[in-house]
Amino acid sequence: MKIIFLLIIVSLFIALGFLAAFFWAVKSGQYDDEYTPSVRMLFDDKPMETPEKKK
Numbered sequence: 001m002k003i004i005f006l007l008i009i010v011s012l013f014i015a016l017g018f019l020a021a022f023f024w025a026v027k028s029g030q031y032d033d034e035y036t037p038s039v040r041m042l043f044d045d046k047p048m049e050t051p052e053k054k055k
Helices: 002-027 036-042
Strands: none
Touching: none
C-alpha cells in the first residue's frame, strides 16, 4: 500500500513539472506565432525532379 502512495506523490510532482514547463513556454512566447500556420498551406514547395528514364 505504501508503494501506491509513493507512486501517486511522484506522479503529482511529474505533472506539476509539466504544468510549470507549459506555463514557462506560454510566458516566453512559444505560442505567439499566429500568422504562419494560417498561410503555411499557401507556400508552394518546389516539385521534386525525377530522373529521366533511359529508353
